[in-house]
Amino acid sequence: MDTLPAFLSHLEHERRLAGNTVEAYGSDLADFFNFLRVHLGEEPTPKALGRLKARDIRAHLAQRRRDGLSDASIARLMSSIKALYRWLGRAHDIENAEIAYLQGPKRKARLPRPVSIEAARDMIFEAETDPDSATWIGARDAAVLSLLYGGGLRISEALALTGADLPAPERLRISGKGGKVRIVPLIPAVREAMDAYAAVCPYALTKAGPLFRGAKGGALNPRLIQGLVQKLRGVLGLPDTATPHALRHAFATHLLAAGADLRAIQTLLGHASLSTTQVYTGVDASRLREVHAAAHPRA
Numbered sequence: 001m002d003t004l005p006a007f008l009s010h011l012e013h014e015r016r017l018a019g020n021t022v023e024a025y026g027s028d029l030a031d032f033f034n035f036l037r038v039h040l041g042e043e044p045t046p047k048a049l050g051r052l053k054a055r056d057i058r059a060h061l062a063q064r065r066r067d068g069l070s071d072a073s074i075a076r077l078m079s080s081i082k083a084l085y086r087w088l089g090r091a092h093d094i095e096n097a098e099i100a101y102l103q104g105p106k107r108k109a110r111l112p113r114p115v116s117i118e119a120a121r122d123m124i125f126e127a128e129t130d131p132d133s134a135t136w137i138g139a140r141d142a143a144v145l146s147l148l149y150g151g152g153l154r155i156s157e158a159l160a161l162t163g164a165d166l167p168a169p170e171r172l173r174i175s176g177k178g179g180k181v182r183i184v185p186l187i188p189a190v191r192e193a194m195d196a197y198a199a200v201c202p203y204a205l206t207k208a209g210p211l212f213r214g215a216k217g218g219a220l221n222p223r224l225i226q227g228l229v230q231k232l233r234g235v236l237g238l239p240d241t242a243t244p245h246a247l248r249h250a251f252a253t254h255l256l257a258a259g260a261d262l263r264a265i266q267t268l269l270g271h272a273s274l275s276t277t278q279v280y281t282g283v284d285a286s287r288l289r290e291v292h293a294a295a296h297p298r299a
Contacts (some may be wrong), residue, residue: 003046004033007087018177028080035060049085050094054102057081078102113241114250120149123232123247124193139197140212140220141228143190148244150190152251152268155222155244159212163205168194176270184268 008026011017017025036044039056061074069077081099088094115123128142147158157174165172168191172184186194198205203217212220225244233242252265 003044003049004029006091007084010087010091016178021177024076025080025083028077029084031064032060032077032081035063046088046092046094049088050092050096052096052099054098057099057102113246114253115238115242115246117250117254119236119238119242120145120247120250122236123229123238123242124149126232126235127228134215136197136200136202137215139193139200141225143193143197144212144220144225145229145244145247146190146193148247149251150187150193151184152248153184154248155225159210159220159222159225161211162207163209163211164207165211166194166198166205167191168198174270180270182267182270 004026007029008022011022011025012019033044036048036052036056039059040048042048057078061077064077065074082102085094085096085099088096124142124145127145128138130138130141133141144155144158147153147161148155151158151172153174154176157176160175161172168186170186170191172186173181174184175181194211198211201213203213205211205213210219214220214224229242229244232238233240248269252269255265255268256262
């Protein structure tokens, strides 16, 4: 198998990375390999990659910057290249110290931008009572948004639910990124929204079939939820940062503000690393200062 397909197969089947992540690696490295074919005048085999110098990588990064790539995209590209070389070391015993020590541009820390409690409630209410939608579609949309905000699910996770998840349980089994399974407790408001939708949905919700259906009965397309949230932004006067994923951010931020343990939030979100969850401490810094002031013995 050629080098790049073999590496991507490793990411998918051995590291079990999400499909979107593997696709991002593939896009970055396809451009890199195309550059090397011209730059080296040969196919970038593992041995050829082992002979590369830091200046060769810098030449590719400079070309991509001329193409208009941002610092964040350049940093991601550098990360993809270094991941490739780590795999080459394990799979082909090829080490390249020059490239191992290369550093890309530092990424600016981007804090999540959650919606407020009031905005989340308004979005769910407006979706449910939209006069332009059929009653069952309003109930469906309210149930999906309730799962994002009340359960911290990703869109893909909510839309992966099936009729087997009815009636809505107190604890929902979710298969997240990389096939990681977690248990998400559902508050009564979320369970009621799911069951209310199921009661009025005109299609048979079989155990093996998708829970959330489109207007014609097929599986609900995530673009429809993205379009719904875009419409709600206009109706409610919310900023462009009010996206479906902002409801998941709000779930974590509002739990943290209420005193939830960071480890518990990590588990609920399905984050593999606590460092990923810790970004929410930056969002709710004021709350952390209050906790510190109340709890520290010298405060």
